[in-house]
Amino acid sequence: MTRDHSRAADSRGPADKPPSKQPAARQDHFFADPDEVVLGAVDTFDESRPPSSLWSDAWSSLRRQPLFWVATALTLLIIVVALFPGLFSSADPQYCTLTEHLEKPRAGHPFGFDRQGCDVYSRVVYGARASVTVGLLATLFASLIGTVIGATAGYYGGWADSILARLTDIFYAIPVILAAIVVMQVFRSRATVFSVVVVISLFAWVNVARIARGAVMGVKNADFITAATALGVSRFRILLRHVLPNAVAPIIVTATTQLGTFIVLEATLSFLGLGLPSSIVSWGQDISSAQANLRTDPALLFYPAGALALTVLAFIMMGDAVRDALDPKAVRR
Amino acid sequence: MKISRQTAAIAAAAVGLGLVVTGCGPATKGGGGDKTGPTFQIAYNADGGHRAWVDAVANSISNTLGINASGAPDETFTAFRTAITDRTIKSAFRSGWQADYPRMSNFMLPLYYTGAGSNDGDYSSAEFDSLMDQANAAATDDEANALIRQAQEVLFKDLPAIPLWYQNTVGGWSTKVSNVEFNWKSVPVFEGITKAEGGAITAWGGEPQNPLIPTMTNEVNGGNILDILFAQLVYFDANGEVRNELAESIETEDSQLFTIKIKPNQVFANGEPINAAAFVDAWNYGALASNEHLSASFFEPIEGFSWEEDSDLKGKGLNIIDDLTFTIKLVAPQADFPLFLGYSAFAPLPASAFADIEAFGQNPIGNGPYKMAGPGAWEHDRQATLVPNENYKGDRQAKNEGITFKFYTDLNAAYTDLQANNLDVMHAMPETAFSTWETDLAGRMVNEPSAIFQSFTISQNLDHFKGEEGKLRRAAISMAIDREAITEKIFQGTRSPAQDFTSPVLPGWSGDIAGADVLQYNPEKAKQLWEEANKISQW
């Protein structure tokens, strides 16, 4: 190392002049005598430490945040409820009889009954599956498609940008309701959660694409990208390993916000008559039918809306924590 | 080890997500019992606000008979209607009827007569047809009504449609108006409403779906406006009794050739005379095939009418005798034809209408208690302004300074305006107000039976619902529906359980028709009948 250092020192000196022949007055750089510098401190490298990457750094900072653990616990709870609703409720959410119309809560039915006489608690528990699935899958697809298209457009520029951006514009033009009607029609007899996911993803990726494109365009001219190019890293690898992680912050923010709006969008689609069929229990349908009794029984709205808010909160917190951890620019407090 | 924990976390999340994805689908049952067999479905249009009651009916059937039952929404009315017309619908479907004129026959003939225009279930019964023919030819109203009641007994045995309930006349008005009455169409009698502080009455309405020409209008938004813009030969008073309006006399000997004498010295709002030509030319124009008017079917009974090609009624079924007299010749005798004349399609039109029918459709000149305030009084998608017509000489004199129909797309917005006294009268109530409107509008509301009937039709071509088995199943389903509970709890009393196929406000109505017990909720009998049907063919 000493060798390297002095070679570097040589290369930094005024060109073509052996340092020993320099008069003292013309010295431009200060070079401490090698014996005086504690080189070890400057160039110490601890070889026993495992190699660090963006992801492991992120994980180690995530681990230390209480916000992350709270969000994880909440998310896990919601996923467990979605997967195993039977563990949480023994009543049948589809068993509705008008004798229980708007009955108040009682033992075994903590949230009371709704307009059709269905058990509200049971519907909230069983509704988690459809609603969370809609939210998660739609966000996943929309974000994936949107990021791929947006990042490609923003990074490669030129023709790719023009074509992809214009494709985005065309898709943007499709009215949600129109797409919903046509897609529901295609899935006619087998309308499931998946059809709603398709409908939502079809137009939601546009937002993500725009954001991704803007973010990538902002990052791609940064110095460290130029440095990576100079080092000979392939364009694609730069995109993947350098540009994207730095551009990902607004995408994650958009994605986690969108997740909540998708579950609510399912409610709006139900309100317009285009959502899931009655045979599938979901929060969206319950919210949409609860508004008929908004003034007299607002509780009917609060329970599914509350469950929805909790889910949204969990995913937003999770998203915030992950984004903070991934962001190389964020200060580690 | 950091990396392995990280991998484990990601792996767990992936597995969890995978399970969620594969597990998505209808929620599994926990209580209530498993149900087998095909699902009994009731189709409806999702944009009509029917979901709540269809679900309730389906639940009632499902719980009582132990079968799967659910609603099957079609996303738009267009899709729903097309499926019915094309007969591609594979389930029961919601149906109903609103009276064109207040007589029981109007609820029977178009829906259940063999081959009739609105007989969407393809019902055909020789017994029913012959009873209706006799009723048509009956000498007195009482005879006719008795025959119609008998015809309903046939319907109760066959149940081509399952009667559900009568829709009530519901409405409310603001604190600014009084003397609000509702007619047999469940629409306010606009001309009678008074406003103490003066000014026009603001009424709930919707954008008319066609130009305001009587023969082109077949929906209520346009219809409500036309009803006060035009006066016909006859009109129906508040009790559904027919009275002469423009007609001096309507005479016939065989119920096939009618001689109409018009009252003298009547004029349109612009001064043009109301004479025989005004009627005959208008009807001729509306019936002409190439004009494609939507209510042309009303002229079908008149001789000379043709769907295939342009055929003048004038000279064939309609003949002008003199300035104030003309004759109508029908293809077949029809005793209640004079009642038909009360339908808005039979309104007269001034001669100037035909010069530019398009402009007329935007600014019609009528002869009723009101007239359009002027060109441009119909502001599309916003409102239509009407003012009293001084040239009108009839019974329905306007007692206010005008009516402004405000077009709403959402009932709740209208109700909100009503509560804030921004709207003076409305004749419907949004679902959101069902539980509170009667207290909100105490003393300013109405809730009484009306001439609107709701049901769901089970086509004669549907599997498991044909012949003997079909009769058993239909009766079972009818008895499995708890109409009382639904009208009380879902509709909060704005509907009344059906007791027959027509409506209690009609003359000659009876709630006591033999066979009407299928409309009573009887879970044990329902299950029994269903089981009997299962012996013939398993569901």
Place this chain on the structure above:
Amino acid sequence: MAKYLGKRLLQLIPVFFGATLLIYALVFLMPGDPIAALGGDRGLNEEVAARIRAERHLDQPFLIQYLYYIKGIFTLDLGTTLNARPVLEVVANAYPVTVKLALMALAIEAVMGVATGLIAGLRKGGVFDSTFLVVSLVVIAVPTFVMGYVLQFFIGVKLGWLPPTAGTDPGFKSLLMPACALAAVSYAYVLRLTRVSVFETSTADFVRTATAKGLTRHRVVSHHILRNSLIPVVTFLGADLGALMGGAVVTEGVFNIHGVGHALLQAIRQMEPSAVVSLVTVLVMVYMLSNLLVDLLYAALDPRIRYDS
């Protein structure tokens, strides 16, 4: 830059054709027959239906119908709806109030979103930040129609501060509530985007330098932090204008506003391709122009972004 501008304007053309074709096709794919539904619950006679279909070229194959429509655009004759109203009139009637509403909503969400996002981002983790996290949560979790009804009932009817519905020629006051209901969800996006952006920028070196140079906090925030954090926000706002204009159908219904959302819903339900496409085309043009504006703004906001290289 001029070359870039020219290129972008030229690209409007393929987008126009692509979008109109796609949407025409989608309406075509819808289930049902619009003519059959003209008769309402009573159905329509087959002869009459056949005539009407022939008149409107509905018996022709899809591409022919589409070409008739395109031909019509050049003569500004967009056909008539099934209600016998000229499509052009329907479009012209629907847009003004929608534009008003959308601009108001955009202003509300931009100003409120950036302002609150800025403060939340600067004081990340503080009380303000947590409060607004909850606010954005509530706003996302409550559907527009619920929010609309609640606002309408409490502010419009019970308190009477604002008119509960918009009426025929709504002014600023009548549109304030609908604009708030409409802007609510977008406000949450703007808030969160601004917050994150501001936080990231505030930790950047050049901000530290600016502070070290002795600039007032106010100048640092407004001149350095804000300007540099606005890119994702501006992106979103640009895209949102079109979304607000076309997606307000629920809000319009609740507040009785006769705008594009409702006209579009009506046209879709009645399966009228010419009306749907005409309404949407204007939306697409608005979207493209606002995107162009946003892209040009990128260059202004961030000197590192170049279009000519």
